[in-house]
Amino acid sequence: MKAARFKVSTREFQLDEIPIPTPDAGQVRIEVMAAGVCLSDVHLLSGILTPAYLVGDEVTMGHEVAGFVEEIGPGVVDWVLGDRVIVCAGVRDSKNRVTTLGFDYDGGFAEYVVADVATLVRIPKDLPFEQACIIPDAVSTPWAAICQTGQVKKGEAVAVFGIGGLGVHAVQLLSVIGAEPVIAIDPLEQARARSLAVGADFALDPFDPDFSSKFRDATQGRGVNVAFDFVGSSVVRTQALKLLAEGGRLVIVGLANEQIVIPNDIAFAYKRTQILGHYGSEPLHTQEIVNLIADGKLDLSGSISSILPLEKITDAFHQLENKINNPIRIVIKPNSN
Numbered sequence: 001m002k003a004a005r006f007k008v009s010t011r012e013f014q015l016d017e018i019p020i021p022t023p024d025a026g027q028v029r030i031e032v033m034a035a036g037v038c039l040s041d042v043h044l045l046s047g048i049l050t051p052a053y054l055v056g057d058e059v060t061m062g063h064e065v066a067g068f069v070e071e072i073g074p075g076v077v078d079w080v081l082g083d084r085v086i087v088c089a090g091v092r093d094s095k096n097r098v099t100t101l102g103f104d105y106d107g108g109f110a111e112y113v114v115a116d117v118a119t120l121v122r123i124p125k126d127l128p129f130e131q132a133c134i135i136p137d138a139v140s141t142p143w144a145a146i147c148q149t150g151q152v153k154k155g156e157a158v159a160v161f162g163i164g165g166l167g168v169h170a171v172q173l174l175s176v177i178g179a180e181p182v183i184a185i186d187p188l189e190q191a192r193a194r195s196l197a198v199g200a201d202f203a204l205d206p207f208d209p210d211f212s213s214k215f216r217d218a219t220q221g222r223g224v225n226v227a228f229d230f231v232g233s234s235v236v237r238t239q240a241l242k243l244l245a246e247g248g249r250l251v252i253v254g255l256a257n258e259q260i261v262i263p264n265d266i267a268f269a270y271k272r273t274q275i276l277g278h279y280g281s282e283p284l285h286t287q288e289i290v291n292l293i294a295d296g297k298l299d300l301s302g303s304i305s306s307i308l309p310l311e312k313i314t315d316a317f318h319q320l321e322n323k324i325n326n327p328i329r330i331v332i333k334p335n336s337n
Contacts, residue, residue: 002334003060004109004313006044013045015311018060021106021114023073030085030115034133034307035108036064037316037330038165040255044103045317048257053097053104062332063089063101065108065115066123066133076117084129086290088119089136090280098280108133109313111334121286124294130307131300134165134329137280139289139300141253142170142230144281146177150226150251154178157219159243161206162230162254163191165329168198169303170228175199176297183218190326198302206239215243224248232256238263241273249274303328310334 005016023029041061043049051059069083087108090100101107106114123132146152158179160170163186174182175198184195184203192203202218204211223245229236232254240250241263252260252275260275262268292298305327308316316330 001111002310003106003111004062004310005058006061007058008051008054009057011045011047013061013314015313018110020112023071023076023114025074026076026118027073027114027116028069028076028079028120029071029073030065030067030087030113031070032065032108032111032113032334033067034129035062035066035332035334036134036138037313037320037332038064038137039320040137041102042317042321043255049103049255051100051103053099059103060106060108060110060113061102062107062109062113063103064133064135064137065101065113066129067108067113067335070112079117079120084123084125084132085120086123086132086135086286087113087115088121088281088283088286089140091116091119100280109310109332109334111310119283121283121290123290127290127293130304130331130333133331134300134303135289136286138165138303138329139169139173139298140281140285141278142166142228143173143289144285145228145251145253145278146170146173147285148282149276149278150228150249152177152179152226155180156225157181157183157222157245159183159185159224159227159240160195160200160230161185161228161236161240163188163195163203164230165327166253167228167230168194168328170230171195171200172198172298176292181218183215183224188323188326194328206236219245226251228253230254232258234258234261237261241268241275244271244273246271247273249276251276251278253278304331305329307331307333
């Protein structure tokens with residue numbers, strides 16, 4: 001089968017022909033119908049991110065996957081051939097380590113992928129694979145950051161830094177749970193415009209000379225209860241800390257392999273500020289997103305910027321890294337049938 005392979009030691013990436021994988025006990029093989037391209041994939045290629053638990057030196061990339069159950073391994077029950085599924089992007093192993101699909105073990109930029117049944121979530125027949133595939137990271141990660149790590153409540157004021165593939169869904173989901181106001185912050189005009197289209201109450205440019213006064217007006221001078229960094233930037237974090245209300249939380253989701261710096265410990269302590277790290281999501285969060293879509297509370301149809309064949313995956317990386325046409329999610333289709 002065709003697969004997008006990454007060699008860690010040399011940072012080489014290429015399409016290869018490799019054997020079709022066989023599911024072990026407790027696993028199924030999935031025919032991949034759609035796989036989302038994430039900025040984390042670009043960071044893997046550039047060296048910002050490195051697999052933590054990969055056995056060997058090569059891995060098939062791709063951690064946002066949707067498709068059909070195509071073969072069932074020994075001992076698997078409750079799953080049948082043809083089931084439409086998405087694969088959770090990470091799994092907690094027997095050593096309590098969180099390993100990531102497409103980083104620590106073979107992922108979905110391929111015609112087929114093997115997955116543990118514990119990581120599978122069924123999807124409705126009317127949910128297109130192109131939309132479903134982005135749920136396990138682009139949507140479930142901000143959802144888990146909002147509900148589990150950030151503990152955002154209805155009526156709380158929230159700032160979202162970075163209205164890209166994760167941030168735009170954070171804005172949507174914050175609107176769903178009733179956060180108010182939701183303030184989207186991004187230097188790109190197109191990103192700010194789309195945040196307003198999906199539920200943001202305000203959209204601000206962090207480099208606007210009048211940013212501070214506009215932010216004060218948006219929060220009536222109180223600041224925000226929670227700020228989310230979906231960018232992965234020390235500059236963003238420094239700015240976000242200053243915007244927090246007393247007892248406010250900064251949730252860091254974007255990864256940059258940088259030090260976390262607290263500009264002023266007196267202000268940090270006096271305001272009882274918290275800095276919280278967040279990574280990924282659990283299967284329950286993925287299932288909750290599927291439920292929100294099934295209930296008509298969440299629409300991902302506007303999130304798919306383009307669809308490309310596997311042979312064009314390097315084009316997808318280039319478009320995402322350089323923000324060409326400011327994509328939300330580019331989707332790869334390894335199988336066109």
